Amino acid sequence: MIQLKNISKHFGKLKALDGVTTICEKSECIALIGPNGCGKTTLIKTILGMVVPDSGSITFNGENILKHWQYRDQIGYMPQMGRYPDNMTIGQVLGMMKDIRGKSEGLDEDLIKAFSVQNLLNKRMGTLSGGTIQKVSAALAFLFNPSVLILDEPTAGLDPVASELFKEKILAEKDKGKLVLITSHILSDLDDLVTRIIYMQEGKLVFHKSIEELRQDTGEERLVKSIAQVMISNYE
Numbered sequence: 001m002i003q004l005k006n007i008s009k010h011f012g013k014l015k016a017l018d019g020v021t022t023i024c025e026k027s028e029c030i031a032l033i034g035p036n037g038c039g040k041t042t043l044i045k046t047i048l049g050m051v052v053p054d055s056g057s058i059t060f061n062g063e064n065i066l067k068h069w070q071y072r073d074q075i076g077y078m079p080q081m082g083r084y085p086d087n088m089t090i091g092q093v094l095g096m097m098k099d100i101r102g103k104s105e106g107l108d109e110d111l112i113k114a115f116s117v118q119n120l121l122n123k124r125m126g127t128l129s130g131g132t133i134q135k136v137s138a139a140l141a142f143l144f145n146p147s148v149l150i151l152d153e154p155t156a157g158l159d160p161v162a163s164e165l166f167k168e169k170i171l172a173e174k175d176k177g178k179l180v181l182i183t184s185h186i187l188s189d190l191d192d193l194v195t196r197i198i199y200m201q202e203g204k205l206v207f208h209k210s211i212e213e214l215r216q217d218t219g220e221e222r223l224v225k226s227i228a229q230v231m232i233s234n235y236e
Helices: 040-048 069-074 090-101 110-114 130-143 160-175 211-218 223-235
Strands: 002-011 014-024 029-033 055-060 075-078 148-152 179-183 196-201 204-210
Touching: 002 040, 014 040, 014 055, 029 040, 029 160, 040 075, 040 148, 040 179, 069 075, 075 130, 090 130, 110 130, 110 160, 130 148, 130 160, 148 160, 160 179, 196 211, 196 223, 204 211, 211 223
Parallel strands: 014 204, 029 179, 029 196, 075 148, 148 179
Antiparallel strands: 002 014, 002 055, 196 204
């Protein structure tokens, strides 16, 4: 579905991505993991078309994204920190996004209902807590029924009930055949979600393997312990 070939990117002297090559297929929930500064955010931004790589190519369903920007309509993106106009209400933000997308039918409003966002439509964005802003960002990412979901630290700031509801929704969308990419430092949240792991370090893709392969390689059942073992071995 998404294929990356030898993606490299420099920011001045910093090499943010160094020859990253991998394939992400549908019906997978893939965790993008690595220490701070390893290149995760830059990689996400290249997939979204927000950063143009210095070399390499990215294809979406077999088409180079540099020449087919329409692929973005098939991606739902939830940023780590959503930023919205303070003076707009939740209802106005939702309406604005529907106008921009030109879509008002066949919407996925499951999270709007699960998070009771419909009861907060008159609340201005500048008055919302961080957790409520996260709920709005999550609802927007899923709203237009995208075939790919890219979620950056999705459960950060959510209360335990909202976090569980969100994880159930992620699993349901994966089971429908969608590709879900997640970055998170809260590895305990990923144990029941992910099917594959992409581990990055210093701009390089160290490995991309199934969760079962990782557990066999490390002898650990819990993801947090498996990744800790990988990080320790890479620093030795």
